[in-house]
Amino acid sequence: xxxxxxxxxxxxxxxxxxxxxxxxxxxxxxxxxxxxxxxxxxxxxxxxxxxxxxxxxxxxxxxxxxxxxxxxxxxxxxxxxxxxxxxxxxxxxxxxxxxxxxxxxxxxxxxxxxxxxxxxxxxxxxxxxxxxxxxxxxxxxxxxxxxxxxxxxxxxxxxxxxxxxxxxxxxxxxxxxxxxxxxxxxxxxxxxxxxxxxxxxxxxxxxxxxxxxxxxxxxxxxxxxxxxxxxxxxxxxxxxxxxxxxxxxxxxxxxxxxxxxxxxxxxxxxxx
Ligand SMILES: Cc1cc2nc3c(=O)[nH]c(=O)nc-3n(C[C@H](O)[C@H](O)[C@H](O)COP(=O)(O)O)c2cc1C
Ligand code: SF4
Ligand code: SF4
Numbered sequence: 001x002x003x004x005x006x007x008x009x010x011x012x013x014x015x016x017x018x019x020x021x022x023x024x025x026x027x028x029x030x031x032x033x034x035x036x037x038x039x040x041x042x043x044x045x046x047x048x049x050x051x052x053x054x055x056x057x058x059x060x061x062x063x064x065x066x067x068x069x070x071x072x073x074x075x076x077x078x079x080x081x082x083x084x085x086x087x088x089x090x091x092x093x094x095x096x097x098x099x100x101x102x103x104x105x106x107x108x109x110x111x112x113x114x115x116x117x118x119x120x121x122x123x124x125x126x127x128x129x130x131x132x133x134x135x136x137x138x139x140x141x142x143x144x145x146x147x148x149x150x151x152x153x154x155x156x157x158x159x160x161x162x163x164x165x166x167x168x169x170x171x172x173x174x175x176x177x178x179x180x181x182x183x184x185x186x187x188x189x190x191x192x193x194x195x196x197x198x199x200x201x202x203x204x205x206x207x208x209x210x211x212x213x214x215x216x217x218x219x220x221x222x223x224x225x226x227x228x229x230x231x232x233x234x235x236x237x238x239x240x241x242x243x244x245x246x247x248x249x250x251x252x253x254x255x256x257x258x259x260x261x262x263x264x265x266x267x268x269x270x271x272x
Pocket of ligand 1 (some may be wrong): 008009011013014015055057058059060061086087088090091118119120121235236238
């Protein structure tokens with residue numbers, strides 16, 4: 001059975017979980033391929049039997065640019081999808097929303113996981129020697145319980161994919177997995193913060209004009225010439241801030257000299 005793990009990761013958390021799933025799912029039964037969203041041609045999805053889709057939670061929801069991508073996503077051969085998200089505190093309505101979107105696209109959502117990870121929105125504001133930064137560096141990521149449950153579900157459900165029985169595993173959109181009240185407040189606060197934050201990106205004098213930020217920005221929002229310019233299309237994924245080799249990209253003044261994060265293994269390096 002050919003399985004595609006497709007994900008978006010800004011700072012490396014979602015990519016870590018995608019790799020974890022691949023490792024724990026690997027067996028003779030599955031031929032598993034793993035791709036970041038921005039490097040995958042979506043028309044190729046129809047070559048796979050099942051899809052495992054992962055995204056980071058932004059403002060208690062699916063990031064808007066991923067929602068746009070999912071509107072036009074083709075189905076896999078068996079129309080089956082398993083969904084996971086990574087979050088810092090609350091995934092809010094994101095999984096419920098993802099189930100709805102995939103159903104609209106013709107999929108049978110068959111399982112999900114919601115995985116707690118360090119919050120990519122706040123990491124660059126932490127002091128490098130703070131107790132919080134030490135705590136995060138020392139988190140044991142070797143076992144992700146919620147993901148193990150999803151992996152077991154994938155192994156179980158995929159036995160039924162080739163016959164009509166699979167319908168009975170299909171998730172209900174009304175599943176009690178959303179805290180709508182908390183989500184709606186956070187979404188409103190996020191919209192206000194978002195516009196303000198996007199205008200605060202700049203590169204300090206440590207920049208060596210290597211253009212890495214320009215190459216890895218998923219929104220094509222950065223241009224490096226005599227200086228580094230940021231456009232108005234930022235997804236706020238935080239990738240550029242954490243990936244700049246000189247730690248030169250700042251959001252206002254409060255990130256200067258602060259903590260940077262390259263995923264749980266410290267090796268996240270998005271392909272360009
Ligand atoms: C713009 C932005 C908004 C976020 N909003 C939320 C949120 O509403 N709830 C939450 O639990 N985590 C939130 N986070 C944290 C991320 O979902 C979390 O750190 C995720 O694991 C990041 O994954 P990545 O490293 O693959 O990008 C947010 C992060 C960013 C950058
Ligand atoms: S990645 Fe950093 S050093 Fe390289 S061009 Fe961008 S801001 Fe400058
Ligand atoms: S400019 Fe915005 S979208 Fe581009 S990498 Fe930086 S945070 Fe992400």
